Amino acid sequence: MTTSRRTTLGLGAALAALALLAPVLPKWALFLVVVSLAKGLAALGLLVLMRTGLVSFGQGLYFAAGAYAAGLARDALHLGDGVLMVLAGGLTAALVAALLGLLLARYRAIFFAMLSLAFSMILYGLLVKTPALGSTDGFNVSAKSFFGLSPASGVGRYGIYGIAALSAFGAAVGVDRYLGSHLGRLAPAVRDNELRVEYMGASVRNVVHLNLVLAGALAGLGGAVTALAVGHIDPEMAYWTTSGEFVFVAILSGTASVAAPFAGALLLELLRSFAYEHAPNTWQLVMGASMLAVILFLPAGLWSVFARKRRAAR
Amino acid sequence: MSAILEAEGLTKAFGAVTAARDVNVSIDEDTVVGLIGGNGAGKTTFLNLVTGYQKPTHGTIRFFGRDITGMPPRRITRLGICRSFQIPQVFDSLTAYENLLVGLGIVVMGRKAFVGSHLGGGTPEEAADEMLERFHLARYRDELASVLPEGVRKLLDIAMALAVKPRILLLDEPTSGVSADEKFALMDLVLGAIRADKVTVLFVEHDMDIVRRYTQRILAFYDGKVIADGESASVLSNPEVRRLVVGEAAPEEEGLHAPG
Numbered sequence: 001m002t003t004s005r006r007t008t009l010g011l012g013a014a015l016a017a018l019a020l021l022a023p024v025l026p027k028w029a030l031f032l033v034v035v036s037l038a039k040g041l042a043a044l045g046l047l048v049l050m051r052t053g054l055v056s057f058g059q060g061l062y063f064a065a066g067a068y069a070a071g072l073a074r075d076a077l078h079l080g081d082g083v084l085m086v087l088a089g090g091l092t093a094a095l096v097a098a099l100l101g102l103l104l105a106r107y108r109a110i111f112f113a114m115l116s117l118a119f120s121m122i123l124y125g126l127l128v129k130t131p132a133l134g135s136t137d138g139f140n141v142s143a144k145s146f147f148g149l150s151p152a153s154g155v156g157r158y159g160i161y162g163i164a165a166l167s168a169f170g171a172a173v174g175v176d177r178y179l180g181s182h183l184g185r186l187a188p189a190v191r192d193n194e195l196r197v198e199y200m201g202a203s204v205r206n207v208v209h210l211n212l213v214l215a216g217a218l219a220g221l222g223g224a225v226t227a228l229a230v231g232h233i234d235p236e237m238a239y240w241t242t243s244g245e246f247v248f249v250a251i252l253s254g255t256a257s258v259a260a261p262f263a264g265a266l267l268l269e270l271l272r273s274f275a276y277e278h279a280p281n282t283w284q285l286v287m288g289a290s291m292l293a294v295i296l297f298l299p300a301g302l303w304s305v306f307a308r309k310r311r312a313a314r
Numbered sequence: 315m316s317a318i319l320e321a322e323g324l325t326k327a328f329g330a331v332t333a334a335r336d337v338n339v340s341i342d343e344d345t346v347v348g349l350i351g352g353n354g355a356g357k358t359t360f361l362n363l364v365t366g367y368q369k370p371t372h373g374t375i376r377f378f379g380r381d382i383t384g385m386p387p388r389r390i391t392r393l394g395i396c397r398s399f400q401i402p403q404v405f406d407s408l409t410a411y412e413n414l415l416v417g418l419g420i421v422v423m424g425r426k427a428f429v430g431s432h433l434g435g436g437t438p439e440e441a442a443d444e445m446l447e448r449f450h451l452a453r454y455r456d457e458l459a460s461v462l463p464e465g466v467r468k469l470l471d472i473a474m475a476l477a478v479k480p481r482i483l484l485l486d487e488p489t490s491g492v493s494a495d496e497k498f499a500l501m502d503l504v505l506g507a508i509r510a511d512k513v514t515v516l517f518v519e520h521d522m523d524i525v526r527r528y529t530q531r532i533l534a535f536y537d538g539k540v541i542a543d544g545e546s547a548s549v550l551s552n553p554e555v556r557r558l559v560v561g562e563a564a565p566e567e568e569g570l571h572a573p574g
Contacts, residue, residue, distance in 0.1 A: 186420075196404070196474075199388070199475075200478055201392045201424065
């Protein structure tokens with residue numbers, strides 16, 4: 001069995017598990033899963049960038065762009081279905097990434113990281129200063145329907161849960177296929193040796209640009225899902241701490257598998273919830289210590305535990 | 315025989331240093347040509363100019379009569395001029411097989427952009443395995459390039475250049491870093507693999523025994539100029555070449571090479 005087909009089957013099993021769990025999960029757990037999947041989407045985008053050799057400290061920009069686009073899709077364009085709102089979020093973020101990529105694709109390493117951070121802070125500043133979008137308060141977002149069905153009160157969260165699960169599944173399968181394709185294989189090639197990629201006849205800048213758009217679209221989907229789940233959006237989504245959290249998840253997870261960012265995001269949310277409950281004043285300390293532990297003992301991320309086991313079994 | 319590659323008045327200056335002075339060369343199709351010369355004589359600069367890594371200060375380069383001066387390496391590669399590197403330029407985090415698949419994948423994706431390229435009906439995956447066989451690399455197929463011995467990386471580098479189906483292949487010191495008693499076996503393997511496709515070969519070499527045995531024609535460089543150009547035996551017996559190139563030909567590293 002090819003690794004790609006095994007991954008697809010594994011992801012399908014995860015999707016089925018999410019569907020089976022839905023009726024038994026308490027409300028807070030449903031919310032936690034949705035938020036984890038949304039952050040996992042943004043971290044999956046970072047995985048694509050990290051495979052290309054780039055770390056962006058500005059994915060909050062696309063996350064916020066997706067969230068605001070989802071809100072505006074309903075308010076301005078009357079696209080009130082949750083599915084359409086999420087698609088609008090992903091598409092808008094992809095367009096923003098396509099535009100900014102014209103400049104970003106020329107930079108590497110710390111210059112790329114800082115420029116992406118700068119762009120996200122510009123968006124933050126713009127949102128804060130735009131009264132039409134609610135300035136620092138943002139505005140409320142809700143979907144009129146899910147998959148064309150009008151939700152009875154209290155059932156809407158299952159609609160959001162379904163959209164989050166399907167988006168995450170679709171994105172993970174899509175990214176896995178992409179990374180295994182001829183085009184996707186150019187990502188690690190660019191990371192390893194840009195000169196040689198050019199000497200094999202491909203444009204390094206186009207490869208980087210494409211992966212920027214892909215990462216932007218994924219963060220946009222995540223932002224739109226978050227907007228629906230939380231029911232509110234504000235400029236904090238573009239703030240650098242949001243971007244930092246995605247990098248946190250991406251490093252915690254590692255780049256070994258497309259499932260890793262979702263597992264990492266879920267672990268982060270669980271860890272934060274419990275740390276917050278049991279150590280309300282020092283929960284950041286718990287988070288920092290766990291990050292340190294991962295970097296020291298699992299430098300390739302949490303997923304490397306599975307990879308090691310598989311290698312040992314061979 | 316028609317000219318595959320022509321350089322006319324090719325000059326490249328780096329500030330006060332002139333690495334190529336009025337180089338005029340015409341390479342015939344389906345030949346093996348050696349580039350000789352001491353360190354800093356301009357051999358690698360010539361390769362860098364032809365492949366578009368550096369732009370000439372003056373002069374033109376033509377490929378099958380088409381002006382390619384100033385084109386970037388990826389366009390020149392697509393037209394059918396490929397190169398290998400003195401220091402192997404491979405993708406360290408990929409396996410040997412995947413390294414070949416990168417180039418073959420680019421060929422398949424850009425079929426229209428590559429001139430006259432096709433994989434002979436096979437898939438890129440089959441072509442990658444075929445190329446590994448041809449270079450006797452099959453047993454390293456699934457090893458990461460980063461852990462391969464230097465000699466194997468060297469072969470992989472050349473196989474990668476050949477994989478994208480060039481019409482002419484430029485090899486920068488294929489035998490550097492290889493022990494003297496292995497050089498002939500290596501050249502037999504490499505040229506056998508390349509010439510199976512009737513690809514024209516230009517290679518930089520310091521070992522005169524290798525040059526004498528494998529080339530039909532030699533270009534001798536000195537101080538950025540081509541001081542002799544002709545049939546191998548006559549160039550090697552040219553008094554000026556004997557004095558300026560052969561006499562001091564040391565198997566050292568060339569000063570100007572593509573960055574690694």
